[in-house]
Amino acid sequence: MAKRIGIEVSAAVAEAAKLADVDIVAAYPITPQTHVVETLATLVANGELDAEYINVESEHSAMSACVGASAAGARVFTSTSSQGLALMHEMLYIASACRLPIVMSVVNRSLSGPINIWCDHQDSLGERDTGWIQIYVEDGQEAFDTTLQAFKIAEDHRVLTPIMVCLDGFILSHVIEPIAILDEEEVGRFLSKKYTPKNSLHPENPVSIGLLAGPDYYFELRRQQVEALDSAKKVILEVDEEYRKLFGRGYGLFDSYKIDDADVVFLTVGSMTGTARVAVDKLREQGKKVGVLKLRVFRPHPYKEIYGAVRRAKVLAVVDRDLEPGAYGGVFFGEVRSAFLDYDEKPKVINFIAGLGGRDITVTDFLSMADKALKVAETGVVKQDVEYVGLRE
Numbered sequence: 001m002a003k004r005i006g007i008e009v010s011a012a013v014a015e016a017a018k019l020a021d022v023d024i025v026a027a028y029p030i031t032p033q034t035h036v037v038e039t040l041a042t043l044v045a046n047g048e049l050d051a052e053y054i055n056v057e058s059e060h061s062a063m064s065a066c067v068g069a070s071a072a073g074a075r076v077f078t079s080t081s082s083q084g085l086a087l088m089h090e091m092l093y094i095a096s097a098c099r100l101p102i103v104m105s106v107v108n109r110s111l112s113g114p115i116n117i118w119c120d121h122q123d124s125l126g127e128r129d130t131g132w133i134q135i136y137v138e139d140g141q142e143a144f145d146t147t148l149q150a151f152k153i154a155e156d157h158r159v160l161t162p163i164m165v166c167l168d169g170f171i172l173s174h175v176i177e178p179i180a181i182l183d184e185e186e187v188g189r190f191l192s193k194k195y196t197p198k199n200s201l202h203p204e205n206p207v208s209i210g211l212l213a214g215p216d217y218y219f220e221l222r223r224q225q226v227e228a229l230d231s232a233k234k235v236i237l238e239v240d241e242e243y244r245k246l247f248g249r250g251y252g253l254f255d256s257y258k259i260d261d262a263d264v265v266f267l268t269v270g271s272m273t274g275t276a277r278v279a280v281d282k283l284r285e286q287g288k289k290v291g292v293l294k295l296r297v298f299r300p301h302p303y304k305e306i307y308g309a310v311r312r313a314k315v316l317a318v319v320d321r322d323l324e325p326g327a328y329g330g331v332f333f334g335e336v337r338s339a340f341l342d343y344d345e346k347p348k349v350i351n352f353i354a355g356l357g358g359r360d361i362t363v364t365d366f367l368s369m370a371d372k373a374l375k376v377a378e379t380g381v382v383k384q385d386v387e388y389v390g391l392r393e
Helices: 008-020 034-045 057-073 082-087 089-097 139-157 184-190 220-245 272-287 301-309 331-340 364-379
Strands: 003-008 022-027 053-057 075-081 103-108 133-138 163-168 174-180 253-256 264-269 290-295 296-298 315-320 346-353 387-388
Touching: 003 008, 008 034, 008 103, 008 139, 008 163, 008 174, 008 220, 022 034, 022 057, 034 053, 034 075, 053 057, 053 272, 057 082, 057 089, 057 133, 057 272, 082 089, 082 139, 089 220, 089 253, 103 139, 103 290, 133 139, 133 220, 139 163, 139 174, 139 184, 139 220, 220 296, 253 272, 253 301, 264 272, 264 301, 272 290, 290 301, 290 364, 301 331, 315 364, 346 364
Parallel strands: 022 053, 022 075, 075 103, 103 163, 133 163, 264 290, 264 315, 315 346, 346 387
Antiparallel strands: 003 174, 133 296, 253 290
8 A cells, every 4th residue: 555755856756757667768867857867777777667777977967778679578667857858859859759758857947047946947947848747746746747648648549649747956956755656456446557659669560760751741740749749648547547546646638726716816836826715715714715726637638627717707827937038927927828819808918037057936025916916806907917026137
């Protein structure tokens, strides 16, 4: 039976990969994800995980090895952060185009320069158009559970698409939390130990994967990737519901907190969500109608479902832990606001950019953001729709 133990979140992610009985781990160390692959290396060395651990010379090589192994029919896992993810950029497109169900833990960290090893979401968001599913987690339990779910989602023949499970660097990765770790028998009821690929490289059944596609075929193949991600939304919900029935925990496409009657709804991503809930409780004690919607699945983007959840609110305040130089506001803000243009009746969408480079996002910050959003809700006037939180002049 599942035991609730104190464990570092990075180690819990590694335990999930072990319980998924991965065949191949190809990895290169980079802060702050190193503890994930260090733990897996130890598990392999101790004989606790029967897998091939491939030490490579770079993150580009790590993803190249994952592509080759997955194409040959192996269940594959890797992990990276920041500059390492950026170095994989070319191969991320290859993995998704070849429809390879690789699972990767992305421990979110700022991109240089200047050099910074702390958390924000600019690394994974910079790869949002590579054709990978992206799921963002709030805490260690969700990181463990989602890593297990990711294998079943990615390997579903309706999807066959690689997945990034994104967790906040240091804020989650290096923190010890009480996490319910499943045993092998429990995981066996949810996830088959053996991955059966739809297509794979094998000398007895020769096929080609990743061929040249000229103008006659490239367009159609790219369109198939769009259809795969569209299909993934249904599969994500099916897998999550199965997991909930088996183990009592499920997460959906997003999580809502006190939004049914809210005038203002914060849209949050990752570990900031717990802080936002504390702030909402304080605001509710003051009679202020504020709630939180935690976005979990970003690719495929569940904008229709988000709209359905927040359409009665007067203001949707999107809190971005990222920015887009040369664009307007943060990534999540831009995408949500653009999607809402399809609807006549909609909340006003405003943006707060906070926490870049690992700066804390505090309860006080959320209270301040709420005051500004509530003024918009009261007056219906948006004087400044993008604001930087705690920025020194």
